Amino acid sequence: MATLTTDKKPARSASRANGRPRPELIFGDLWEFDPAPETADPKLKPRYDLFIGGKFVAPASGKYFDSINPANEQKLAELAVGGAADVDAAYQAASKAFESVWGKMPGKERGKYLFRIARLLQDRAREFAVAETMDNGKPIRETRDFDVPMAAAHFFYHGGWADKLDYAAPGRRMAPLGVVAQVIPWNFPLLMLSWKIAPALAAGNCVVIKPATNTPINAVKLAEIFQDAGLPPGVVNVITGPGSTGGLMMAHPSAAKIAFTGSTEVGKVIMRSVAGTEKKMTMELGGKAANIVFDDAPIDQAVEGIVNGIFFNQGQVCCAGSRLLVHESVADLVVSKLKNRLRVLRVGDPLDKNTDVGAIVSRAQLDSIQEYLDIGVKEGAEMWQPPFRRPAKGFFLPPTIFTGVTMSHRIAREEIFGPVLSILTFRTVEEAIEKANNTAYGLSAGVWTDKGSRILKMSTELKAGVVWANTFNKFDPTSPFGGYKESGFGREGGRQGLLDYAKLV
Amino acid sequence: MLANSPSAALARLFDEVGTVDCVGVEERVAKYTTRSIKKASKVKGLKLAVSMVDLTTLEGKDTPGKVASLCRKALRPHEDPGVPSVAAVCVYPAMVRHARKALGSDTAVRIASVATAFPSGQAPLKTRLAEVKAAVADGADEIDMVINRGAYLAGELAEVQDEIAAVSAARGDATLKVILEVSELETYDNIRAASFLAMRVIREGDFIKTSTGKTSLNATLGNNQVMLEAIRDFYLDTGVAIGMKPAGGIRTAKQSLQFLIAVKETLGDAWLTNERYRFGASALLNDLLRQIETQKTGAYQAPYYFSDAAESY
Amino acid sequence: MSRLPITKTPKPYVGGAFIRSESGRVFPVKDAAGNFFANIPQCTRKDLRNAVEAAAKAGPGWAKRTAYNRGQILYRLGEMLEARRAEMIDTLALFGATKSAAAKDVDVSTDRLIYYAGWSDKYEQVLGNVNPVAAPYFNFTVTEPMGVVGVLAPDSPALLGLVSLVAPVIVSGNTVVAHVSEKTPYPAILFGEMLATSDLPGGVVNLLSGFRKELLPTFATHTHLRAISATASADERKTLRLGAAESIKRVKFTDSDIDWFAATAQSPYAIRDTLEFKTTWHPIGA
Known part of the structure; x- marks a missing residue:
């Protein structure tokens, strides 16, 4: 039997053929979307x-x-x-x-x-x-x-x-x-x-x-x-x-x-x-939910869940997955996929049907979030934002991620209530649980893994009122919501x- | 599980390339359907889609005359010179020489042919390879092959891959499109894994393709997404850019725009070209033309203004 | 001359051991006739802190026991009480209860333990459920213990009051630090001996004797106590609620004048009071 042709290194590593420039994806304006404003009348009274x-x-x-x-x-x-x-x-x-x-x-x-x-x-x-x-x-x-x-x-x-x-x-x-x-x-x-x-x-x-x-x-x-x-x-x-x-x-x-x-x-x-x-x-x-991604997770869906977890409603969600805990062996992969995903999130006019991330609710809230960005940078975490054109008016902030965050950073402990993700890594199941639970909050948590018994283990150990396994930020009237x-x-x-x-x- | 057993081979492959959560994929692609493409961006998208169509007829009742008519439509889908020709016509091997006759040798429209005992692939490898060579000899620019799904599902992955490699060797300079027949692979995990199996033995510029159009389930936004992500991951890992062809089931302009949005948001601008993205379709073309005309005139168009709607796909 | 009996030194049961107060302080307790009975340890806020540590240490193991196992242990506790029924009745009578009231206190306490023992592997089926969400997810709500729960027991009924507050808390896997009646602490100390022989792991129930006024502020503010289940006066309630606010602690008050002996004094909803609900979502797909 012939041997299966595979890459020399596992496909999921960031390896690439020697001599080529690092391949990149181009998310440009080759096919830009025209504004698509929702025009229904809100019927407001003065x-x-x-x-x-x-x-x-x-x-x-x-x-x-x-x-x-x-x-x-x-x-x-x-x-x-x-x-x-x-x-x-x-x-x-x-x-x-x-x-x-x-x-x-x-x-x-x-x-x-x-x-x-x-x-x-x-x-x-x-x-x-x-x-x-x-x-x-x-x-x-x-x-x-x-x-x-x-x-x-x-x-x-x-x-x-x-x-x-x-x-x-x-x-x-x-x-x-x-x-x-x-x-x-x-x-x-x-x-x-x-x-x-x-x-x-x-x-x-x-x-x-x-x-x-x-x-x-x-x-x-x-x-x-x-x-x-x-x-x-x-x-x-x-x-x-x-x-x-x-x-x-x-x-x-x-x-x-x-x-x-x-x-x-x-x-x-x-x-x-x-x-x-x-x-x-x-x-x-409040909350400071851990969204935990294991190395065997369906990575692209996990990335989607991370995005949905922290950038849904501009991150102004009490159960937002504001702390990403990612298995060390896939951390680079997850972060690079996440960045590519954030490059195609559309920030802008909330009434445009194609907008993914709208405006922050108020100037005060925007200032408060901005303050946390400054704190994060000052404390030594690395901040990344996708290219972003700030509208002339309004309270806008692009999706923001911090890498190199540790449990002692304020951006890992305090509820920011904005589109700001702090990324930490872990090596073992016990470490993930320990980090996830090391907070006074306990509203929600996410876990991403392909292994069923591990999901139930995590769900049991995480001290949170809602556990989203291989999903995040899901709600339903039949489903009780609330915190530890x-x-x-x-x-x-x-x-x-x-x-x-x-x-x- | 024994290390060398077929099931171990599948498990190892899943482990290497990762798995897919199907509910998550479907939620992701549902967002494409809520994108709202208006005005100039819509016209641009519609024309882009026209340029990506592999205009297809794959019927037992195909005749040289039908193929010739299809080729005329492919070259000039609409009297408006702003509407491009389609990417290719896609026919059975027996029809390749008729297509070549109709299109001539100096043409922008390529000839694709479904060789390898399409759609089942259930013929001896020797026969399948001979068919590929014959189609290329008759003038096919592109070969759409089917993988051996039976072998895949039995875990005989090396066999699947060796056969793709053999076809790849037989097709000469032609572009190869590897049909996974996603409905028979059934799960997104299998679709992703099979995408990698194929991509590892084909050339830059070749394609992977969802389906034959001959089973109940063909291209969907979900399996398109899984394959786009596989292409993306393979590209970022190796630098080798593989194209994508969803085929079957894409009948409306609106659907095709949703597929293109998926391309735009997953692979980016470099894949928004018919060198890297195709639609295997027939009825789609007329709906694209209708919508282009609607955008131009502001009036909704009756279908009978548009000629030669092919039936298959 | 008649034989001089050996008197017992009363020691409360904390962390699976019988302790004296770290402070070395005691307070005398007299029987109903006004005779000196014994010196009782006057536990301090440090003893309370130590008891919370013991309870927190015991918690995860206790919560991980199977529901069946926890039920059997509570049942075993009932067996211990039944076996020492006469001794407990005599003790209660010594501190002023009539024989028949004392017997009722002991018997209903025993039955209450058996009642909650039986709930151990059933309350989940009554309180939790699967939720039919409108999306392709399997969604279920289960209960979990809150952790370490502070209990402030009433003076009367001397045994049943304590048992009624402690049993529904521990059956679900919580652990307890309880302040026992200041006026009549000895029955609770005797009950501690039964806890010790009931297969209940050390630290699951910790009983502190001492002055309520001294300990109550610490019960209120100790943030590791995740809930309080108490009978308390209006002033005490306010103190407990104010303290609870600092760490969003759950507080459950039971009026001290309820009919402790009635069937209405027990229910799975008493168990619910120190449970968290956890809802898990998972996609359904292949």
């Missing part, structure tokens, strides 16, 4: 009021703040500054709705409202996607294909739970908590609304919710859908305003539960502020998330 008791009402202060488009720094709309009197009015409306209508309504009927909301949101999906992209800066490809459909899916999923609560906790009955205070971040404005509101309503609670100051628009637009759906007044109340308004909301004595998504730092402040009360809490906080350790407690989504909105009696 000014949005608070949504209290089923009506849009002006804030007691009479004050408004601007929401701007981070891609061009232009004002999109004015939003009401909610204050103590408004918050109080919202709780009164919510308490009344809970006692007189929602708390008594059969689950079957409650569920129908959730289904309606899901359908109405699907009807207006493109409009919401455009509004989300303009308010947040994330690419239309993501809002259209992910944020909005996933938000609708959450309402649909939980609509089905409303009359089946008896099956969620065998041996016990689920009872609603009352009025819940919900404060959400700016990274997934609409999706976080649905993550919070849908299970709360399914379990029979009423809601006072505050969207992030940077991204309030879809929250008040969703309130329009609540009106169209005929949701009883007061069941959901939307209060816009600065962070201090959120503080007032959570401190309010009528809040039976606080559901917060945001930074670990603010989570701690909230926990301290309600320490003297019996309020229930769900905390979905200082990434928070409680779950959102699935049966586990539903239970966190009820008391068992």
Whole structure:
């Protein structure tokens, strides 16, 4: 039998024939794409009021703040500054709705409202996607294909739970908590609304919710859908305003539960502020996820997963795979493939259908990320960015990777919340586990290997609430999400998330 | 597993070239389908696609007349002089001399022929090699061969590779395209591995090709991607640039643009040429012409304005 | 002259050993009749720290035991308590319980251990699940222990209160550092002897005697304690919550006036309180 013809060195090494120049790929403009802007009308109003008791009402202060488009720094709309009197009015409306209508309504009927909301949101999906992209800066490809459909899916999923609560906790009955205070971040404005509101309503609670100051628009637009759906007044109340308004909301004595998504730092402040009360809490906080690539991994898909893990939504994701732990023997290969992949990521106008990486949500966030880039360089890590033409206006940053990072670097320990990947290497399974778990966070982790038993070993050992094996950044309404350790407690989504909105009696 | 057993050979090959996660590949290529190509970039892409078509007829009912008609279409797909000729016509070996007669010797359109007992490859090697030589002698510029899938699946990798090498020796100066017949290899792991087997014994400028068009599943964005990545990895490792030809199942202009986006984002500009990328197709050409006309006139076009749509593929 | 009996030196069970406080301090405990009973170690925050170390060391091994094995060990603990039933009843009675109340305390405690022993290989099937995600992935949610859990036991019922808080925590693979009743610490110290003979690995349950006021702030702020399960006053709750905020610690309070003897005082949801949920995704493809 003839011998198989192979290279002298294994194909996966960076070896090449002697004497030739190092082969390179050219990602140029031979076939450049024309702009392909999404043109659907976001149907924005110049000014949005608070949504209290089923009506849009002006804030007691009479004050408004601007929401701007981070891609061009232009004002999109004015939003009401909610204050103590408004918050109080919202709780009164919510308490009344809970006692007189929602708390008594059969689950079957409650569920129908959730289904309606899901359908109405699907009807207006493109409009919401455009509004989300303009308010947040994330690419239309993501809002259209992910944020909005996933938000609708959450309402649909939980609509089905409303009359089946008896099956969620065998041996016990689920009872609603009352009025819940919900404060959400700016990274997934609409999706976080649905993550919070849908299970709360399914379990029979009423809601006072505050969207992030940077991204309030879809929250008040969703309130329009609540009106169209005929949701009883007061069941959901939307209060816009600065962070201090959120503080007032959570401190309010009528809040039976606080559901917060945001930074670990603010989570701690909230926990301290309600320490003297019996309020229930769900905390979905920060992360510094390890994405672990073994030498037997399907490398190209791993690279895709790395990209999806840290550059999805400009890396402004609590579960982002911001630490790449790569098996030393394939580290060079993975990094070179990653660079080639990043060369074809399209950074720019978020409304362009071909944009992969959009704008950072705000100047403050951009500055904060930039500061970490400076820190990374100063601490001796090597920074690389693909060629990038910065638009004249707006808050843009190209995908950035750091090699030569060690566990003691700040960019390996602190949540940057931007499109910045820190790359570390490991040699053994135990070392990978040790490095992955060596953090106060524990929200998510990724593992890439072809070996089934190793996946289950890693999944067992990684101290994280979500483990993505041979994939990353996947979400579903049926799939519980939430962290270990200082990434928070409680779950959102699935049966586990539903239970966190009820008391068992 | 014994070190010299056929299954060990496959395992070693997977180990060398790496494996593929199929869900991951399909998610990657789904992103190509959401790219939005407009205006000038669309026209440019459509014309590029025309220039890459291997205009194909592979029917039992093919006649010299049908082939001659196909050749005319290949040379001048559209009256608009801005529309290029296609890359090649692709015919059975018996039709090569008729194609040569129709195209003449001084032509930009190349003649490709599916030799090696296409599509099954189930003939003695001697017969297959004779067929290759005959097609080249009759004027074929390019030989599209099929690999021995049975041997591959049995783990007889050396046999597969030796046969490719033998065909490669027999084709003389012609360009070789190695058809993996991806539907019979079934998995992306096999497609990647077989791509490497072929690339290691063919020449720079030769192609690997997805399929014969004679089975139920032909070119998809998924198997195209896996093969492009194999070509990329082989190129970066050895400096040897291999071309790619998806064949079968690409019937619409929109599909072809998605395949080209895959090329652009995986292999880059150097592969956006018919010297390195081809479409094995027949119906595709007319849809490309329709869309070019639509871009020019702003009006959607009825299919019967476009002639000689071939049936196979 | 009658024989002078040998009195036992009470030592709490920590790290699989019976310890004195590192401080050398003790506090006297009297029986219900007001007679001197014994000196009890007054454990300090350093003892607490050492106990957390012991619990953290024991944790991974305990969590890796099969659920079946953990169930058998909890059952064995029930056997130990049953075997020393009379002694425990006498002890509880010595500190003021009526004989019948003491017997009830011991019997329900034993039954509660058996109850949770039985859950060891079942709660996962009730609390975890496979999730039908809308994509080609196999997705499942399993539970995992949180790690080292701090327990603050009520004064009464002297044994059942402690058992009811500890058993659902350890059955899932957590380890426990518990502060036992300050008022009536000796039954818990006696229970420690049963823990020691029950096949429970050392360090899985660590019992500290001493002053609640002295230890509570450390329970609140020790960041390696990943959860607290406690009965506590309003002020204590606030202290614990404030401390918990610093490391996002999970806190579960049980009202001390619940009916500890009722069936409602036990459930798989008590186990759930010190579990994390972990969801794993994997593509389905060949």
